[in-house]
Amino acid sequence: MWEKKPILLLLLATGTILVGTIVTMILPFAWVNTDHDKIETVTPYNALEQEGRDIYIREGCNNCHSQTVRPLVAEVLRYGEYSKSGEFVYDRPFLWGSKRTGPDLARIGGKYPDDWHYKHMDSPRSMVPKTNMPDYKWLRDNKLDPDMVRRKMDVLNFPYSGDEIKALNNKNEMDAIVAYMQKLGTGIPWRESAAITIVGDLTNPYSGVDHLTMEGWEDIYQENCAACHGEHMEGDIGPELVGSAYEEAELFEIIYNGISDGGMPGFSNLGKDKVWKLVNYLKYYQQGEGHH
Amino acid sequence: MDKPEYNIAIVRGFVTWSILWGLVAILVGVIVSFQMIDPDLNFPPYLTFGRLRPIHTNAGIYGWGVGSIFAMFFYIVQRLCKTALWSDKLARFQLWFFNATIIASAVTLILGYTTSKEYHEMEWPIDVMIVILWVAFAINIIMTIIKRREEQMYISLWYMLAAIVGVAILFLVNSAAVPVSLFKSYSAYAGTNDANVHWWFGHNAVAMALTAPPLAMFYYFLPKSTGVPIYSHRLSIIAFWSLIFMYLWTGAHHLLWTPVPDWIQTLAMAFSVMLIAPSWGSVINGYLSMNGQWHQMRENYLVKFLIVGITFYGLQTLQGPMQAIRTFSAFIHYTDWVPAHIHMGTMGWVSMIAFAGIYYLAPRIYGRELYSIPLANLHFWLILIGQLIWSISLWIAGVLQAGMWNAMNDDGSLTYTFMETMVEMYPYWWARSIGGVIYLLGVVIFIYNLVLTAKGDKSAPVVASAEGRA
Numbered sequence: 001m002w003e004k005k006p007i008l009l010l011l012l013a014t015g016t017i018l019v020g021t022i023v024t025m026i027l028p029f030a031w032v033n034t035d036h037d038k039i040e041t042v043t044p045y046n047a048l049e050q051e052g053r054d055i056y057i058r059e060g061c062n063n064c065h066s067q068t069v070r071p072l073v074a075e076v077l078r079y080g081e082y083s084k085s086g087e088f089v090y091d092r093p094f095l096w097g098s099k100r101t102g103p104d105l106a107r108i109g110g111k112y113p114d115d116w117h118y119k120h121m122d123s124p125r126s127m128v129p130k131t132n133m134p135d136y137k138w139l140r141d142n143k144l145d146p147d148m149v150r151r152k153m154d155v156l157n158f159p160y161s162g163d164e165i166k167a168l169n170n171k172n173e174m175d176a177i178v179a180y181m182q183k184l185g186t187g188i189p190w191r192e193s194a195a196i197t198i199v200g201d202l203t204n205p206y207s208g209v210d211h212l213t214m215e216g217w218e219d220i221y222q223e224n225c226a227a228c229h230g231e232h233m234e235g236d237i238g239p240e241l242v243g244s245a246y247e248e249a250e251l252f253e254i255i256y257n258g259i260s261d262g263g264m265p266g267f268s269n270l271g272k273d274k275v276w277k278l279v280n281y282l283k284y285y286q287q288g289e290g291h292h
Numbered sequence: 293m294d295k296p297e298y299n300i301a302i303v304r305g306f307v308t309w310s311i312l313w314g315l316v317a318i319l320v321g322v323i324v325s326f327q328m329i330d331p332d333l334n335f336p337p338y339l340t341f342g343r344l345r346p347i348h349t350n351a352g353i354y355g356w357g358v359g360s361i362f363a364m365f366f367y368i369v370q371r372l373c374k375t376a377l378w379s380d381k382l383a384r385f386q387l388w389f390f391n392a393t394i395i396a397s398a399v400t401l402i403l404g405y406t407t408s409k410e411y412h413e414m415e416w417p418i419d420v421m422i423v424i425l426w427v428a429f430a431i432n433i434i435m436t437i438i439k440r441r442e443e444q445m446y447i448s449l450w451y452m453l454a455a456i457v458g459v460a461i462l463f464l465v466n467s468a469a470v471p472v473s474l475f476k477s478y479s480a481y482a483g484t485n486d487a488n489v490h491w492w493f494g495h496n497a498v499a500m501a502l503t504a505p506p507l508a509m510f511y512y513f514l515p516k517s518t519g520v521p522i523y524s525h526r527l528s529i530i531a532f533w534s535l536i537f538m539y540l541w542t543g544a545h546h547l548l549w550t551p552v553p554d555w556i557q558t559l560a561m562a563f564s565v566m567l568i569a570p571s572w573g574s575v576i577n578g579y580l581s582m583n584g585q586w587h588q589m590r591e592n593y594l595v596k597f598l599i600v601g602i603t604f605y606g607l608q609t610l611q612g613p614m615q616a617i618r619t620f621s622a623f624i625h626y627t628d629w630v631p632a633h634i635h636m637g638t639m640g641w642v643s644m645i646a647f648a649g650i651y652y653l654a655p656r657i658y659g660r661e662l663y664s665i666p667l668a669n670l671h672f673w674l675i676l677i678g679q680l681i682w683s684i685s686l687w688i689a690g691v692l693q694a695g696m697w698n699a700m701n702d703d704g705s706l707t708y709t710f711m712e713t714m715v716e717m718y719p720y721w722w723a724r725s726i727g728g729v730i731y732l733l734g735v736v737i738f739i740y741n742l743v744l745t746a747k748g749d750k751s752a753p754v755v756a757s758a759e760g761r762a
Contacts, residue, residue, distance in 0.1 A: 003444055003445050003450075004443050004444060004445065006434065006437045006438055006445060006449075006453060007438075009445070009450060009453050010434070010453050010456075010457055013450075013453060013454040013457055013458070013536060014457050014461070016533065016536050016537045017454075017457065017458055017461060017536055017537075017540055018461075018540075019537065019540070020537065020538070020539070020540030020541035020542075020563070021461070021492065021540050023541065023559070024488075024492065024540070024541050024543065024544060024556050024559055024560065025465075025488060025489060025492040025540075025543070028485065028488055028552070028553055028556055029485060031553055032483075032484045032485045032488070032552075032553065033482055033483060033484065033485055037484070037551075054476070057406060057407075057408040058404040058405075058406065059337075059340065059342045059343070059404065060340070060341070060342025060343050060345060060346060060406065060408070061342060062408050063341065063342050063345045063346070064341070064342070066626055068550045068551070070549035070550065070622065071549060072549065072622055073700075074697055074698045074699075074700065074706060075697075077700075077704075077705070077706050078697070078706055078710065083550065083551055084551055085483065085484040085551035085552075085553075087483075087551075088482070088483025088484055088487075088551065089482055089483050090482065090483070091482055091483040091486070092478040092479045092481070092482050092483075092486065093407060093408055093409055093478070093479040093481075093486050093490070094479075094482075094483050094484070094486040094487040094490065095408060096487055096547075096550060097626075098410060098546065098625075098626070098630065099626055099627075099628075099630065099631070100626040100627070101328065101714075102710075102714075103710040104626075124331075125331070128711055130711065130714075130715045131331070131711065131714070132327075132328055132329065132330070132331050132714070133331060134327075134331040134334035134336065134340055134341065135331070135334075135336075136336070138336050138337065148472075148473070151472055151473070152472050152476070152478075155470055155472050155478060156478060223709065223711070223712075224709070268705065269705055269706045269709075270705060270706075270709075271701045271703050271704075271705025271706070272703050272705065273701070273703065273705075274705075
């Protein structure tokens, strides 16, 4: 009887533990990271990106940021196309995370221009006043170690060139982590396919609204636009905003879909109503007005 | 029969050090909770949330959790086997090596040497140390059981043996990595495979390190404290085998809606719900063992810790399966609800049982009665209230944030930006920090009580109260 035989108990317990282990942990290797879930457009990290990824790991960014978008309506709206298994074949270790104290980063690549990331990493609160993310400006002071990066690339068996390694001499840790951010989620061309084609005529629902009402919409501008275009539309990372530059409908499309080449993210997730308010605010609300 | 020369010194050693690491874990936990409220409390590069949080979790799991398990097991195994420990030397080595491992873990984590894998962040040299530690422990326990002088192995010993083999398998498989240098390695698995292996480890580490051993303690200390045996031996057998069978299927409930294959998620969900049965098997066995003894909840502080502890285990094993259901996970995952769940398990269930065990051991390892039972009661109430404030505030926060993340306007757009949902968390994070401080206060009182017990009047009568009962 096993209650009197410790070795037998050990063997039985091991066998019992192994059943679920084999089915749910070992068996999946037959499907995952094979041709079954392969995506041709997904490429390994380059030297700078991989080093950025290791800095992300070192600083424990995964404690607050996840990296998987689930196939749920609100989630795809907020972050972008849901994550596919084949996108992660070069991720050692995986960095999906388990908590979103900050937003998911699986699709952050290409959302903002590099300048946005530098400014944000230097001082997150300069762009998002109420955030609890600490400053990472000090990453700029740390040089990279090209020899170490080369060894890493060898161990990972990722392709790299001598020039690529040499170029690391002129880079710091901040450059690396920003390069990594820009790579995230770009293995599939989801931004192009996610852009919304607006059909039919766009009619400004707030046509001719008075300035007092528009003043009430300033919050929408400050929360979503000011970090890049300046508190008074004077421009910073993004250009100065001049109301007369675009027609109403053009402005709506730019805000709604963004300009992917120019690094301007789309704001369709704000909804049409808020975007129209922004169009009116930008186009008709004169700078200096309302600021006493 | 001669009374064997039990090794009590090693038990005392592990009690002392595990409590110290427990204090560190709680202290760092309180610090990181304040860092979440105010980013200016981060002092880069070493003292940032990202680097300190793994120290909190690993000091809690390996320092306090595993350390106190070592203490209890060394005590329990000698009693249940009616024989002295197989090797005192090996146990002594294990104690010092344990402390060396915990210190090395803390130092390397603060320096940024991390694998990033949750609850397994330490880099490969420390993994090697942990393996040595576990092998030393396993040999000593197994050999002591083999040379036992009591034919029948009591329930606690089964759980011990299962934990020993379970942790070994989990840890070894999840440690597999290719080193680049002494402090950097890359996982042997990539992407989705890595995620699946890791949460197979992550969830079952909870089973094998933070469920089986506290159950071993509970099954030993409850009858010892109440003076009446466990209600049903048969129920404990069924619960034991079904628990260790079902647990291993459930890891992927941490990965619902991720790219992990659907069928693994579905199995994980189904087995998680089924796990309610063996979990509650132990809860019910505990409750029924209290038949006719419920008055002891008033009179015996040990029973209070144990029964409230097993009650939190019961709640934990209902809430867990609920979160493992896809629809609920879709709503609640990634919010503060999840840490609230974990902390009910660690602060409520595991720590309550460990505190009870240490209080039970105190007279036996220090040779005199506990300095103050009123202080032990105060400790009980502070940690209970602290933990409830901690968990309840974050359950509310989790539901609130999940609701805001999912809120949509009539035109199908999102109602709130991420930032608008995050700023709503601040009041709840404050409440959580206050709960943590209250819990910390309770633990400080616990330590004070033990120090005075240990330092007490040497001429005071030595206790041998429950010593005779095996």
